[in-house]
Amino acid sequence: MNKKFKFSIVIAVYNAEDYLEETVNSIINQDLGFEENVQLILVDDGSSDNSGEIALSYQKIYPNNVIAVSKENGGQSSARNLGLKYAEGEYINFLDSDDKLSEGSLREIYSFFKNHDVNIIAIPLVFFDRITGDHTLNEKFICDKVVDVYKEFDYPQLSIASCFIKTSLFDNFSFDERFNIGEDAVLINKLLVNEGKIGFVNDAQYLYRKRSDASSTIDSINIKKEFYLDKSRYFHVELINYCLEKLNYVPKFVQYVIAHDMQWYYNGLDIWDILTKEEYDVLMDEIHYVLGYIDKSIILNHNYMTKDQMDFLIYLKNNNDFSIKVPNKKKLIFMSGDQVINRVHKHTLNIDIVELTGGFMNISGYFVSYCDDVTLSIEAIKKVGDTKEIYKSKYVEYPTTHRHLNTSIGIPWKFYYNLDFKIPVDENENCKISFFINYNENDKSVKFYPKLKLVDYCNLSEYSNYFVKDNKIVLFTDNSFHIVDFSSKFRFKLETLSLFKILTSLEPYDIYAIFMHLLNLCVYPLWKNRKIWLFIDRRDFADDNAKHLFKYAVSQNDGIEKYFIVDKKSKDYKTIKSISSKNVVNFGSIKHKLLYFYAEKIISSHINHEWLNPFHFTNKILFSGLTTHKRYFLQHGVTKDDVSRYLVKYLHNMHLFLTLSKYEYDSIVNGHYNYDENVVQCLGFPRYDNLKNEGNKKQILFIPTWRSYINEDNFYSSEYFLRIKSLLENERLSDLLQRNNYEIIFKPHQNLLPYMGLFNVSDEIKVDYDSPYQELFNNSSLMITDYSSVFFDFAYIKKPVIYYQNEDYHYEKGYFDYETMGFGEVIESEEELITQIEHYVENNCEMEEKYQKRVDDFFKYTDKNNCKRVYEWILEDD
Numbered sequence: 001m002n003k004k005f006k007f008s009i010v011i012a013v014y015n016a017e018d019y020l021e022e023t024v025n026s027i028i029n030q031d032l033g034f035e036e037n038v039q040l041i042l043v044d045d046g047s048s049d050n051s052g053e054i055a056l057s058y059q060k061i062y063p064n065n066v067i068a069v070s071k072e073n074g075g076q077s078s079a080r081n082l083g084l085k086y087a088e089g090e091y092i093n094f095l096d097s098d099d100k101l102s103e104g105s106l107r108e109i110y111s112f113f114k115n116h117d118v119n120i121i122a123i124p125l126v127f128f129d130r131i132t133g134d135h136t137l138n139e140k141f142i143c144d145k146v147v148d149v150y151k152e153f154d155y156p157q158l159s160i161a162s163c164f165i166k167t168s169l170f171d172n173f174s175f176d177e178r179f180n181i182g183e184d185a186v187l188i189n190k191l192l193v194n195e196g197k198i199g200f201v202n203d204a205q206y207l208y209r210k211r212s213d214a215s216s217t218i219d220s221i222n223i224k225k226e227f228y229l230d231k232s233r234y235f236h237v238e239l240i241n242y243c244l245e246k247l248n249y250v251p252k253f254v255q256y257v258i259a260h261d262m263q264w265y266y267n268g269l270d271i272w273d274i275l276t277k278e279e280y281d282v283l284m285d286e287i288h289y290v291l292g293y294i295d296k297s298i299i300l301n302h303n304y305m306t307k308d309q310m311d312f313l314i315y316l317k318n319n320n321d322f323s324i325k326v327p328n329k330k331k332l333i334f335m336s337g338d339q340v341i342n343r344v345h346k347h348t349l350n351i352d353i354v355e356l357t358g359g360f361m362n363i364s365g366y367f368v369s370y371c372d373d374v375t376l377s378i379e380a381i382k383k384v385g386d387t388k389e390i391y392k393s394k395y396v397e398y399p400t401t402h403r404h405l406n407t408s409i410g411i412p413w414k415f416y417y418n419l420d421f422k423i424p425v426d427e428n429e430n431c432k433i434s435f436f437i438n439y440n441e442n443d444k445s446v447k448f449y450p451k452l453k454l455v456d457y458c459n460l461s462e463y464s465n466y467f468v469k470d471n472k473i474v475l476f477t478d479n480s481f482h483i484v485d486f487s488s489k490f491r492f493k494l495e496t497l498s499l500f501k502i503l504t505s506l507e508p509y510d511i512y513a514i515f516m517h518l519l520n521l522c523v524y525p526l527w528k529n530r531k532i533w534l535f536i537d538r539r540d541f542a543d544d545n546a547k548h549l550f551k552y553a554v555s556q557n558d559g560i561e562k563y564f565i566v567d568k569k570s571k572d573y574k575t576i577k578s579i580s581s582k583n584v585v586n587f588g589s590i591k592h593k594l595l596y597f598y599a600e601k602i603i604s605s606h607i608n609h610e611w612l613n614p615f616h617f618t619n620k621i622l623f624s625g626l627t628t629h630k631r632y633f634l635q636h637g638v639t640k641d642d643v644s645r646y647l648v649k650y651l652h653n654m655h656l657f658l659t660l661s662k663y664e665y666d667s668i669v670n671g672h673y674n675y676d677e678n679v680v681q682c683l684g685f686p687r688y689d690n691l692k693n694e695g696n697k698k699q700i701l702f703i704p705t706w707r708s709y710i711n712e713d714n715f716y717s718s719e720y721f722l723r724i725k726s727l728l729e730n731e732r733l734s735d736l737l738q739r740n741n742y743e744i745i746f747k748p749h750q751n752l753l754p755y756m757g758l759f760n761v762s763d764e765i766k767v768d769y770d771s772p773y774q775e776l777f778n779n780s781s782l783m784i785t786d787y788s789s790v791f792f793d794f795a796y797i798k799k800p801v802i803y804y805q806n807e808d809y810h811y812e813k814g815y816f817d818y819e820t821m822g823f824g825e826v827i828e829s830e831e832e833l834i835t836q837i838e839h840y841v842e843n844n845c846e847m848e849e850k851y852q853k854r855v856d857d858f859f860k861y862t863d864k865n866n867c868k869r870v871y872e873w874i875l876e877d878d
Contacts, residue, residue, distance in 0.1 A: 005039040005065065006032065006110055008089030008167060011097050012079035013042055017049040018717055019098035019209065024058055026100035026207070032107045040066045041083040046073030051097070077175035077183050084170055092167045094160055094184075098209045102126075105204035109164050118146050118199040119166035120191060122157055123206050129714040131210040136304060141202045148197050153253035154303055156260045157198060158185040162206035165191065176238070179230035182261065186235045189257055190242055211714075224274045228265075228283055228409075236262065236290045244293075255294045259302055262290070263309040265316075271410040280410065287409075291317040296339065308406075308414055311341040311370075320411075324444050332439050332446040334370055342370045349378070349435055349450040352650040354460050354481065356425065356469045357630070358878055361433060361483065363421040364396075364650055366403055367450065373405075373415050375441040380421050383432045393419035396674050400645045400812070418650070420674070425483055427471070434480040452479050456621055457609065457651065463501045463513075464625035466494045468528075495521055502622055513622035516615075519590075520597050520626055527598045533874075534595060534629075536565040536612060537605045537636075539587040542572035543772045544605035545634035545658070547579075548686040552867035554580045558875065565592055571770060588614045599629040601874060605636045607652050632656040632874055634686065637789025639664050640816035641809075644672040655877060658870065660684045660792075661858050667815045681873060684859075684866030692778050693797035696845070698740070700837065701780035702727075703747040705788035707808060715755060719806055726830060727804075728761050733834050737764035740841050745776060749788075781845035782837070795823035795855050796862070800840055800847040804833050821858070823851045 009027055013020060024042075028034045040062070042055035055068035067086050071079065080094050091113060095101065109121055125135040140147075140155045147155050157163070161184065169191055176183050192198060236258050243250045265287075271280065291313065299305070299313045315322060318337035325333040334342040353364040367378060378393045396418040398404060406414035423433060439446040454460050454476065459467065466475040468486060475482045475494065484490070499517055502510050533553070537544040542564065550564045561583075564576045568586040576584040585592045593614050596602075602612060610616045612631070615623040633654045638661070639647075647657075657673070657680045659665045665682040668675065707720050715721055727733065728746065737743060744765045748756060756767065768776065773790065777783075783794040784802045787809045791801045801824035818826045824847075827833045840846075847855075861869075 003088055003090040003167070005089040006037040006091065007106055007164070008039040008041060008083075008087040008092045010041045010043065010080055010083030010087065010092065010094050012045055012076045012083065012094070013047060013051045013055060013097040014045045014073065014076070014079075015047045015049045015051060016097035017047075017051050017054060020051055020054050023095065023097055023100055024054075026102075027095070027106075028062075029103065030101065030106045031104055032110065035062060035065050038065060038106065039087070039089050041086050042066065042068045043079040043083045044068070044070040045076065045079040046071065075177060075180050077177040077180065081174050081177065084174065087167050087170075089167055091164050092170070093164045096161050096208075098211065099161065100128075100207040100209075102205035102207060105206075108201055108204045112144065112199055112201050113164075116146050116199055118197055119169060119195055120188075120197075121164045121199040121201055122159075123162050123164075123201050123204040125159055125162045125206045125208050127208050127210050129209045129211060129717075130709050130711070132711065132713060135208070141200050144200060144202055146197055146199045149192050149253040150196055150251055153251070153256050155198070155200075155253070156257040156304070157188055157192065158182075158257060158261065159206070160184040160188040162208075163188055169195070176234055179226060179234045181226050182231040182235035185257065185261065186239050189239055189254060193243060193246060193251070193254065224269065225279070228271070228275060229279060231261075232283055232286045232290070237286055240290055240293050250293045252295070252298060255298045256302070258290060259294050259298050259313065260304055262287070262313060263302075263305050266309045266312050266406075266408040266413070268406050268408065270407070283409070287316055288319055300339075311336075312408055312411075312413055314339050314341055316409075324441070326444050326446055329446060330448045332371075332444075332448065344369045344371060344439070345446070345448040345450070347450060348453040349437070350453050350455055351458055351460075352455055353653045354454075354458060354474065354476070355628070355653070356472060356474050356483065359424060359427070361421070361423040361425045361474075361481070363423070363433070363481070364653075365419055365455075366650070367417040367419070367437065369415060369417070370413060371415055371417075371439060372412070372441075373417055375439055376417055377438045377440075378417060378419050379436055379438065380423060381434050381436065382423055382425075383434075384429050391421060391423050393421055396420055396649075398644075398648055398650070398672055398674070400642065400672050401648060403650075418674075420649075430482075430484045432480050432482050449479070452476075454624075459624050459627060461621040461624040463505060463507070463622050464498050464517075466491075466498075467625040467628050469628045492521075498625070505622075507619055507622060509619040509622060512618060516593065516623065517626070519594070523594060527594070530598060531560045532595055532599045533560055533562045533601045533603060534565055534599045535562065535603050536587075539565070539611050540567050540570045542566045542570065542576050543774070544636055545686045546603055546605045547572075547576065548690060549603065549634065549867055549870055550576075551579050552686065552689075553871050554583060556871065560875075563595055565595075596629075597626045599627070601632055601655075602629050603632040603634065603874065605634045607631070607633050607647065607654065630655040630877070632658075632877075634658045634870070638685075638792040639668065639814070640789060640792075641814040642667070642671065642812040643814075645812070647673055649674040655679060656681060656874065658683060658685070660688070660866075661860055663815050663821075663858065682860050683869040683873060684861040686867045686870055687774065688793070688796055689864045689866050690774055691793060691797045693799060694778070696781045696799075697779045698742045699780050700742060700744045700782045700784060701747060701776055701794070702744050702784045703776075703788055703790055704749065704786045704804075706749040706751045709808075710751075716758075719808060721755070721758070723804075723806060723830070725759055727833070728759050728765055730830060730834065732831075733837070734762045734764055736834060736838055736841070737762075742841060745771075745780065747771075747773075747776060782840050784833070784837070791823065795847075795851070796859060798847045798852055798855055800824055800845055800851070802827060802833065802836055802840075804828075821854060823847070823854055 044052040044055055052070055059066045059068040124138045124141045127133055175187055240250055243254055299310050315336045321336050323335045325335050332344040347369050349367050351365040355362045380391045382389045398418055403416040403418055436447055436449050460476050466473055471486045473484050473486050499514055502513050535546045535550040537546045554562050563583050563585050565585050565587050566573055596614055631654050635658050657668055657675050659682045668680045669677055710718055746765055746767045777793050782800050784804055785791050786805045795801055803818055803826045825836055
């Protein structure tokens with residue numbers, strides 16, 4: 001039967017007013033001829049926003065090929081089924097209401113249909129908005145082709161939205177309305193069971209939106225229950241039973257797609273927060289039933305699973321069978337049925353930190369296995385001549401990072417053993433340090449020597465496997481660390497071997513690395529005894545704690561060479577020059593790199609490796625052994641949130657973590673950062689010495705921070721952008737400023753700079769790109785911010801703050817509670833904000849007494865001696 005249109009596009013719409021026009025326009029703007037060739041069916045599934053009105057507006061513009069229908073909310077499947085009843089196209093697609101098709105997609109797809117004997121076509125799925133990039137399954141689209149799924153079974157297809165299907169196939173099929181997670185996958189694979197083949201078209205793209213507010217992710221208990229229970233029953237079990245009824249067996253391509261989907265059970269969710277014991281038992285019965293029809297070879301040879309996921313599915317397939325095999329006292333093997341799932345003795349011990357300081361060899365790292373932490377102990381052997389000493393590791397937890405116990409479907413599975421060693425080394429002794437692991441559980445006992453692996457941010461690498469510290473050489477070789485007396489001859493031999501490794505490595509920047517190694521070797525006799533401190537705020541910026549401490553430190557006569565590092569192109573370069581003309585160094589220059597090699601201490605307000613290490617983007621592992629400095633972190637902002645995910649010891653190994661409040665200090669020491677108490681010091685911020693509550697102007701400082709989820713694709717629709725734009729263009733605010741002769745100074749975050757042309761500001765609002773922060777703090781009378789920690793600077797000098805917030809901040813909440821500890825009002829609505837601004841303006845912008853008391857309680861020091869305290873502490877730290 002001839003169809004009226006080439007394509008019918010069914011869009012199930014629910015509360016998509018922010019995205020629907022963009023979605024629909026991606027269809028209208030196809031080059032196939034929209035009105036003649038494409039039928040668009042918009043099914044409003046009981047939206048409570050303006051989605052239904054938007055759909056009707058398109059029907060009015062295109063009455064001959066756009067259909068807008070409404071129904072009570074019943075879920076996406078019911079909306080798609082209703083849309084199917086109106087379909088008059090030869091081929092059909094089910095586009096989601098916030099996604100898009102790339103330009104030219106329909107033309108490419110139709111051409112493929114007409115040139116190939118196939119009734120189902122899939123196109124690549126590409127993410128945009130909060131997350132960008134290709135879907136993991138896109139490698140099957142390397143070229144256009146038709147695949148017989150019974151012969152080539154490893155091309156899993158789970159999305160029906162990225163498929164185009166001959167409409168007549170739906171005469172006998174519809175979407176299952178019992179569930180909402182996996183309904184796509186079960187239907188497309190039922191269709192493939194019948195059709196037996198699918199076409200892949202590379203020159204078209206299904207653009208899948210990952211929303212900036214994460215509202216398209218699993219985020220409620222009910223949805224999580226559905227993820228486990230309904231998907232298991234109505235997708236996995238349903239598809240298995242369909243195949244048994246239709247074919248009397250389960251074809252490999254169905255096994256493959258179900259195995260692929262089951263890997264997501266390995267997800268770390270706490271299932272006991274989601275399911276009852278009865279629900280859990282039903283789920284496990286269904287999992288075992290489904291895995292009974294999936295061949296072991298399908299799991300073990302799956303292209304889209306990690307080794308851990310494969311092992312876990314094998315364990316589940318074998319009805320949770322687990323056994324331990326000890327062939328000898330040096331081998332430990334975990335079995336599930338007759339399948340080896342883990343050879344523990346072959347796992348590497350990964351080394352993060354190696355340093356010789358203060359009479360100790362400090363070594364940190366981690367070991368990953370399926371062994372419960374309590375069954376393991378990791379120990380170091382220090383050998384001096386014929387004498388051996390054993391040191392047990394300190395076990396460390398990092399629960400806010402990826403290095404913690406991974407639990408899947410309530411089963412503890414993957415364990416991280418994080419360790420710290422502090423091994424005493426006398427300055428007169430040479431020694432060798434190696435490691436062994438003890439496993440003890442029930443009657444099983446194994447001792448084995450793991451292979452060591454240096455991670456890429458360790459200060460040693462396979463290419464640069466030694467460093468010189470004082471009169472010692474620390475060498476990593478033969479799976480051990482050797483500490484020996486320095487000799488020029490031995491060092492030259494080691495360096496020759498390093499150069500040979502680099503030369504034959506074919507690593508990027510190998511020739512440059514050889515040049516720098518040779519340069520370092522040449523200057524060593526002249527530079528080895530120099531005491532050098534490097535100060536840096538940020539490579540392109542110098543107006544923070546490091547700058548203020550540097551200004552104080554260079555005035556001290558202590559015999560130490562002090563240099564400030566900043567990019568010569570930075571507007572702050574001249575400012576640092578005015579402090580000390582001979583001691584400012586261009587970031588990334590040869591001088592900077594040589595100073596970096598020989599620096600004793602690096603003192604910074606940021607800890608980002610790319611802002612400290614001039615070799616970060618030139619293959620840093622080739623330069624690892626050339627540095628032995630300590631890092632002193634002055635902080636950029638007060639640590640009010642839980643940022644232990646980023647500032648943990650194993651990533652940064654700071655020797656000073658500066659704080660300014662007992663609350664902040666306690667949150668670091670008692671948190672999951674793993675720094676020793678002597679590293680965390682409450683001394684006050686150097687830059688606070690120059691803050692003054694004087695010279696206030698009639699200016700209000702507006703200084704919002706950034707959001708880590710924002711990118712170029714989602715910025716324009718983000719609440720962050722829309723709230724800022726609305727406030728800056730608010731007529732009531734403009735009138736308030738005019739009447740009271742005030743102005744707003746808008747200080748945009750550096751990440752906001754590319755978008756500044758989007759804001760239409762009045763004459764009363766000035767955008768400030770250049771003024772130093774302290775100048776703004778000292779001159780402004782009121783601050784408006786959201787979550788930026790600059791409010792501590794402002795409150796420190798007892799000036800009023802207003803927090804204008806929406807709940808989209810990217811850090812985990814820490815000890816600081818804005819309602820009970822904050823230095824001003826917490827406001828969500830724009831109108832309430834303007835009312836509060838008016839209140840302060842009418843009262844000469846005086847900080848209220850209750851907030852002044854909070855300031856006094858929060859800050860430990862207000863004596864303007866922070867620079868002195870910090871400098872003296874760093875000076876005395878050996």
